[in-house]
Amino acid sequence: xxxxxxxxxxxxxxxxxxxxxxxxxxxxxxxxxxxxxxxxxxxxxxxxxxxxxxxxxxxxxxxxxxxxxxxxxxxxxxxxxxxxxxxxxxxxxxxxxxxxxxxxxxxxxxxxxxxxxxxxxxxxxxxxxxxxxxxxxxxxxxxxxxxxxxxxxxxxxxxxxxxxxxxxxxxxxxxxxxxxxxxxxxxxxxxxxxxxxxxxxxxxxxxxxxxxxxxxxxxxxxxxxxxxxxxxxxxxxxxxxxxxxxxxxxxxxxxxxxxxxxxxxxxxxxxxxxxxxxxxxxxxxxxxxxxxxxxxxxxxxxxxxxxxxxxxxxxxxxxxxxxxxxxxxxxxxxxxxxxxxxxxxxxxxxxxxxxxxxxxxxxxxxxxxxxxxxxxxxxxxxxxxxxxxxxxxxxxxxxxxxxxxxxxxxxxxxxxxxxxxxxxxxxxxxxxxxxxxxxxxxxxxxxxxxxxxxxxxxxxxxxxxxxxxxxxxxxxxxxxxxxxxxxxxxxxxxxxxxxxxxxxxxxxxxxxxxxxxxxxxxxxxxxxxxxxxxxxxxxxxxxxxxxxx
Amino acid sequence: xxxxxxxxxxxxxxxxxxxxxxxxxxxxxxxxxxxxxxxxxxxxxxxxxxxxxxxxxxxxxxxxxxxxxxxxxxxxxxxxxxxxxxxxxxxxxxxxxxxxxxxxxxxxxxxxxxxxxxxxxxxxxxxxxxxxxxxxxxxxxxxxxxxxxxxxxxxxxxxxxxxxxxxxxxxxxxxxxxxxxxxxxxxxxxxxxxxxxxxxxxxxxxxxxxxxxxxxxxxxxxxxxxxxxxxxxxxxxxxxxxxxxxxxxxxxxxxxxxxxxxxxxxxxxxxxxxxxxxxxxxxxxxxxxxxxxxxxxxxxxxxxx
Numbered sequence: 001x002x003x004x005x006x007x008x009x010x011x012x013x014x015x016x017x018x019x020x021x022x023x024x025x026x027x028x029x030x031x032x033x034x035x036x037x038x039x040x041x042x043x044x045x046x047x048x049x050x051x052x053x054x055x056x057x058x059x060x061x062x063x064x065x066x067x068x069x070x071x072x073x074x075x076x077x078x079x080x081x082x083x084x085x086x087x088x089x090x091x092x093x094x095x096x097x098x099x100x101x102x103x104x105x106x107x108x109x110x111x112x113x114x115x116x117x118x119x120x121x122x123x124x125x126x127x128x129x130x131x132x133x134x135x136x137x138x139x140x141x142x143x144x145x146x147x148x149x150x151x152x153x154x155x156x157x158x159x160x161x162x163x164x165x166x167x168x169x170x171x172x173x174x175x176x177x178x179x180x181x182x183x184x185x186x187x188x189x190x191x192x193x194x195x196x197x198x199x200x201x202x203x204x205x206x207x208x209x210x211x212x213x214x215x216x217x218x219x220x221x222x223x224x225x226x227x228x229x230x231x232x233x234x235x236x237x238x239x240x241x242x243x244x245x246x247x248x249x250x251x252x253x254x255x256x257x258x259x260x261x262x263x264x265x266x267x268x269x270x271x272x273x274x275x276x277x278x279x280x281x282x283x284x285x286x287x288x289x290x291x292x293x294x295x296x297x298x299x300x301x302x303x304x305x306x307x308x309x310x311x312x313x314x315x316x317x318x319x320x321x322x323x324x325x326x327x328x329x330x331x332x333x334x335x336x337x338x339x340x341x342x343x344x345x346x347x348x349x350x351x352x353x354x355x356x357x358x359x360x361x362x363x364x365x366x367x368x369x370x371x372x373x374x375x376x377x378x379x380x381x382x383x384x385x386x387x388x389x390x391x392x393x394x395x396x397x398x399x400x401x402x403x404x405x406x407x408x409x410x411x412x413x414x415x416x417x418x419x420x421x422x423x424x425x426x427x428x429x430x431x432x433x434x435x436x437x438x439x440x441x442x443x444x445x446x447x448x449x450x451x452x453x454x455x456x457x458x459x460x461x462x463x464x465x466x467x468x469x470x471x472x473x474x475x476x477x478x479x480x481x482x483x484x485x486x487x488x489x490x491x492x493x494x495x496x497x498x499x500x501x502x503x504x505x506x507x508x509x510x511x512x513x514x515x516x517x518x519x520x521x522x523x524x525x526x527x528x529x530x531x532x533x534x535x536x537x538x539x540x541x542x543x544x545x546x547x548x549x
Numbered sequence: 550x551x552x553x554x555x556x557x558x559x560x561x562x563x564x565x566x567x568x569x570x571x572x573x574x575x576x577x578x579x580x581x582x583x584x585x586x587x588x589x590x591x592x593x594x595x596x597x598x599x600x601x602x603x604x605x606x607x608x609x610x611x612x613x614x615x616x617x618x619x620x621x622x623x624x625x626x627x628x629x630x631x632x633x634x635x636x637x638x639x640x641x642x643x644x645x646x647x648x649x650x651x652x653x654x655x656x657x658x659x660x661x662x663x664x665x666x667x668x669x670x671x672x673x674x675x676x677x678x679x680x681x682x683x684x685x686x687x688x689x690x691x692x693x694x695x696x697x698x699x700x701x702x703x704x705x706x707x708x709x710x711x712x713x714x715x716x717x718x719x720x721x722x723x724x725x726x727x728x729x730x731x732x733x734x735x736x737x738x739x740x741x742x743x744x745x746x747x748x749x750x751x752x753x754x755x756x757x758x759x760x761x762x763x764x765x766x767x768x769x770x771x772x773x774x775x776x777x778x779x780x781x782x783x784x785x786x787x788x789x790x791x792x793x794x795x796x797x798x799x800x801x802x803x804x805x806x807x808x809x810x811x812x813x814x815x816x817x818x819x820x821x822x823x824x825x826x827x828x829x830x831x832x833x834x835x836x837x838x839x840x841x842x843x844x845x846x847x848x849x850x851x852x853x854x
Contacts, residue, residue, distance in 0.1 A: 048631050055586065131597035133590050149593070205601055206626045228630065228638060230715075230804030256713065257799050259697075263712045264802070267705055421581025421817050428589065438587075458589050 027268030028252070033517050033538040037250040038531070041264065043274035045229050045255040049210040051189035052125040052132045057440075057527055058274075060186055062253055065234050065531050066108075066217030067189040070099050070118070070168070071180050075533035076522045078444075080180045084113050084190070084218065084241070085168070094175030094480075101166045104241040107192050108215075108222045115162035120193040120202070123155045129203040134442075137187040140176040175480055178351075178445065185443070192216040220246045220532050229255060247520075247535035265291075265513045271536070272521070273513040278393065281336050281511065291513050294338045295523040298347050298441035299508035300449065301339075303386070303401075303434050304427075307501050308463040310382055312433065316373040318500040321434075322359055323366040324408040325401055327506060334396055337511045342504035345496055346489070349525065351445035353486050357494040363408040370409055378410030385414045388436035389423040397505070398436065430461050438508070444526060446489045447476065453496050464501030550845070554838065561834045568830045569619065569823065573612055576819055583628040583817045602628060615823070624827075625820040629813070635824035639806060643828075645715060646798070646805035649728065650791030652721050654783075656729030657736055657790075662779065664733070665740025666772065670763075672745060681741065687734025696727040696800040713802035724801040728794055732786055736779050743775035750774075773847055780847065784840035788832040 028039045046059040051067050054060060072083040085099035105113040122141070125132045126148045139145040142159025146152040159171030172179065182188060191209075195216040196202060199209040208214055215223040218241075221234040232253040236246055256264055262280050264270045276284065276292065284292040311317045327341030340348070344355035367377070375381045386402065388394040395417065402413045413434070418426060427435055439459070441448040451457055454473050455465040472492040479485040496502075510527055520533035584590060584598050599605050603614060618625060624635035668680040703723060704712040710719050747753060748771060756766045793807030806825070813821035 045630075047629055050631070053631065055588070128593070128597055131590075131594050131601065133588075133594060135594070136591070205598070206631050208632050210632050227641060227804060228633065229642070229808060254802070256802050260713055260800055260802050263700060263705065267708075267712045269711070269713065420815060421585055422579070423581075424585040424587070424589075425580035425582075428585070442588075458591070 029268040029271055029515055029517065032252075032271060033536045035250075036248050036536055037252060038248050038272070038518070038534060038536065039252045039254065039270050040272040041256050041261045041270050041274040042232075042253050043255065043258065043261070046232070046253075049215065049223070049226070050207075051186040051191065052121070052130065052135075053205065054186060055133050058255075061527075061529070062232065063186055063189070064219065064528075065221040065251060066215065066219045066223060066237075067186070067191075068219045069183045069185070069188045069190070071183040073181065073184045073528060073530065075520065075530040078524060078526075078528065080184065083184065084118075088180075094177075095172050097170045097172070097179065098163070099168045099170070101168070102241050103166065105218060106239040106241060107218050108237045108239050109192075110239050111192070111194075111216075113190060113218050114165060115168035117190045117193055118168055119155075119160055119162060120196075121190045122158065122160055122188075124191065124196070124202050125187055126155075126158065127203050130205060132187070134187045137182060137185055137442075140172050140174075140179055140182065142171040142173050145173075174478065177480060177482065178443070182443070190218060192218075221248075221251060224250075242532075245532050248531060251531060262513070265515075270513075271515040271518050276337070276511040276513055278336055284513065290516055293512045293514045293521075293523075295510045295512075295527070296340065296348070296525060297508045297510045297527055298350055298444065298448075298525045299438060300342055300345060300347055301397075301436075301438045301505045301508060302342070302345070303503040303505065304432075304437045304462050305501055305503065306430060306433050306435070306461070306463060308430075309384075309433050311373060311375065312384070314373045315499050316369040317375070318503070319359070320366040320370040320373070320409060321405065322500050322503040323362045323369070324404055325503065325505065326361060326404055328361070330397065330400055331506050334400055335393075335506065337509050339509045340507040342506050344493060345502065345504045346446045346449040346493060347441070347507045347525075350441060350449065351443075352482070353446040353489055355446075355493045356490050357497050359497050359500070366409060370411075375411070378412075381409075381411040383412050383414060384433040385416045386434045386436065387416050387418065387423065387426060387432040389420045390417045394436050401505075427461055430463065432461075435461070437502075440508070441526065446486075446493075447473070450476075450489055450492050450496070453492070453501065462501040464499065466495065466499065469495050469499075550842070553841065553845075557834070557838045557841070561831075564834065565827065565830055569616070569827060570612075572823055572826045573615060576817070576822055577608065579817065581817055583819060585817075602626075619827075624824040627813075627818055627821045629816045629818040629821065635820050638809065638821070639824060639828055642793070642804060642806040642809065645803060646793030646807060647791045649721070649724055649797070649803060649805060650787070650793070652725035653728035653732065653790050654787055656725055657732035657786075658783075660729070660733035661736025662740050662776065665737040665779075666744050666767065666775065668737065668741045669744030669748065669775070670767065672748075677741075680737070684734040684737040687730050688738070690730075692727050692731060692794065692796045693800065695730055696723070696797060699723045699727055700800070715801075715803045720801075720803075724797050724803055727800070728790065728797050732790065735782065735786075739778045739782055740775060743778045744771060747771045747775045777844065777847060780840055780843055784836040785833055788829065788836045792829050792832055 032039050042058050042061060044058055046062050047056065048054050048059060049063055051063050054063060068083045070083050070085040071080045073079065074081050084101060084105045086102040087100045089098045101113065101115065107113060122138060124130060125135050126138055126144055128148065128150055135148050143152055143157050147155060147158050161169050163169050195209050195214065199214060200207040212223050212226040220237055220240045222237040224235045225231055225233040233250065235250045240246060254270065258275050258277050261270065261273045262277055265273045305312050305318050307313050331339045331341050343358045346353065346355050348354050370378065386398045388398055398415050402415060405411050405413055426432060439449060439452060451473050452459050454460060454470050469492055472488050476485050476488040479488060514521060517536045517538065519535050519537050521529055584595055596605065603611060627633045627635055627638060664680050664684065668677045671677045700712050700723060704710045710723050711717065714720050753766060753771055756770050793805040795807045795811045798805040798807035809821060810825050813825055
């Protein structure tokens with residue numbers, strides 16, 4: 001035993017590993033290119049694969065492989081195209097939609113997808129007992145809200161009915177111009193009634209139907225294996241209505257942590273990563289620019305101000321704070337991934353809307369405003385706190401802003417961080433001065449951002465309230481003409497920036513590493529990438545730069 | 550022996566009850582709940598979901614329901630992953646952590662004990678300083694530093710191993726080494742001090758005086774007693790090793806139990822936290838019992854305690 005010293009032990013160990021390790025030489029990417037199997041990083045484990053219960057983008061990006069709504073979105077243009085419904089008629093008043101089903105639309109067990117399946121699914125998500133977080137997405141449907149809130153108990157009064165075995169009719173509360181694109185959202189996805197009922201009641205949340213072996217879907221792929229924190233593997237669904245449109249034979253979704261994911265990509269174990277660590281961005285820009293991909297996403301990073309606290313009640317103070325943040329410097333030197341400085345609240349090109357209102361970066365004006373508010377050179381300004389959820393990048397941003405405010409305005413701000421759930425609870429209780437926040441659009445429309453400023457919006461923790469603002473947002477909701485509607489949103493945005501209860505800082509960008517073999521991956525503001533469009537071109541084998549060096 | 554085991558198992562019941570109660574209370578004292586999110590649920594929906602899990606009941610009722618289920622052997626469904634039971638998750642992930650932990654343990658013991666013993670035998674030489682210096686470095690370097698360095702060298706540069714995963718035999722090497730090195734270093738220090746202590750004893754001198762070779766003196770006479778402190782350390786250490794490491798399993802993307810300990814707490818996944826904490830408590834109790842049994846075998850004096 002004594003002769004086994006440190007070195008021999010280590011060597012033996014590594015030698016053994018080498019012999020065993022050498023058994024595997026092809027990488028996932030090489031293997032995948034040959035078999036048309038995509039290896040994609042998704043960052044975190046999906047909490048659920050139930051389309052009616054999921055809330056996150058990660059979950060959605062997986063579920064869209066299994067399920068398909070009445071309409072789908074074109075991968076390249078994001079325009080509405082046929083899904084389960086191969087055609088539809090819309091009544092002249094825009095209230096009644098009649099959908100004609102594709103006779104080839106089938107579930108992965110071979111059953112035909114019927115209008116009744118959709119009725120079952122709508123009833124399921126709208127039944128209060130299920131507690132579906134996004135059920136309100138169905139509220140444009142006639143009486144859906146009444147049924148969902150328990151005012152109506154009879155689902156047959158909700159405006160959806162099967163005309164015959166191939167036709168579904170949906171009646172709306174009021175004309176909703178974007179209704180067809182809503183139908184591609186996961187809340188409108190059908191679930192297979194016999195499968196749901198086999199594993200519990202219609203409204204059972206804690207059901208085993210989403211497990212591999214149980215899952216029955218109607219999308220291009222079929223769930224084959226699902227082990228938590230390990231692998232989620234899907235195969236081509238042979239019963240899919242348009243099998244020829246699907247190029248991939250399978251997808252491996254891998255919930256890998258950000259740093260590990262980058263190493264996985266570098267060594268050829270992933271085609272697409274979910275993100276890129278900030279400190280690796282420059283390396284990829286220089287060494288493998290063809291693999292790093294930035295897409296603007298529909299999200300804004302901002303600070304929420306508690307307008308009931310001391311000087312923060314004064315719009316001049318709030319503006320002074322907003323005007324002294326040097327966003328160019330922040331995005332260029334701190335964030336680095338091509339984030340856009342935000343001088344308004346709604347991200348660019350949200351549903352074709354681009355805010356005209358802007359606020360300036362103007363420290364002189366800010367000092368003047370602060371002096372007018374009674375704090376010349378920051379004298380007498382109380383010490384406030386920025387609250388953020390624990391994270392290195394939030395801290396870096398907060399430190400930079402703290403210094404900018406100190407330098408330009410002469411005011412002292414303290415930093416305070418809390419772990420995620422504690423942060424949420426403090427925020428809900430409104431016990432903060434300045435709070436780091438972010439918002440990602442649920443759908444491609446300015447309303448998903450601007451409604452946050454409404455007095456009774458559950459996410460408005462600023463204590464700021466404006467009757468005029470509320471009126472504008474409500475007016476926009478019932479305005480059909482897109483031009484008029486956008487003009488109303490412009491007014492609301494101007495009002496918001498004039499009052500500044502929130503300080504926009506930057507608009508998000510999604511950075512990913514994408515292997516050259518991947519084709520058919522288009523930039524998408526909602527980060528929506530239908531898998532039907534993707535194929536792997538083995539003509540472009542990847543090079544493992546690190547191991548060649 | 551049997552009475553010791555029976556006594557320990559009886560003692561385990563109140564211990565587990567205290568652990569369960571304290572965890573239950575601490576969890577409920579922590580701000581935020583399992584269903585809080587950046588985009589908050591409408592209050593009526595949240596109430597509906599909480600009712601689903603019995604979170605609308607008075608706290609004492611929830612506590613008794615929880616204890617009742619525990620007695621029946623139910624840890625309940627995970628709050629974060631609806632459709633997955635806590636038991637199911639543990640059953641699926643624990644074998645992986647167990648295997649990784651055992652490899653780590655083997656590396657720790659087979660490196661730590663010889664190094665420590667050697668250092669003690671070569672007391673006051675450069676070899677001792679060198680070995681103990683290495684051990685100190687091993688203790689000081691956290692696994693989130695060792696892991697990526699090993700990966701960089703042996704996986705990304707030399708291409709000997711996969712940088713992640715748990716599919717091939719070779720995938721065990723780097724994580725097991727990362728996990729084992731810290732414990733090896735710790736064991737080396739314990740083994741050294743244990744050995745130094747023993748070598749001063751009269752019976753060692755007697756053995757030497759009898760003309761026994763160094764090898765026999767060390768292997769048959771000294772080592773057993775010298776390892777006494779190592780064995781006491783190994784009980785809780787083994788429980789820690791086989792229940793999974795958050796850091797190592799995350800760095801190497803290993804589907805073990807480790808990440809659930811941390812993430813369950815961060816997610817306020819009440820049932821999952823209770824499950825993992827109790828599971829860990831049971832492991833600790835079990836391993837301490839095993840350690841006691843081994844020590845009884847090693848030291849005849851303690852058999853009569």
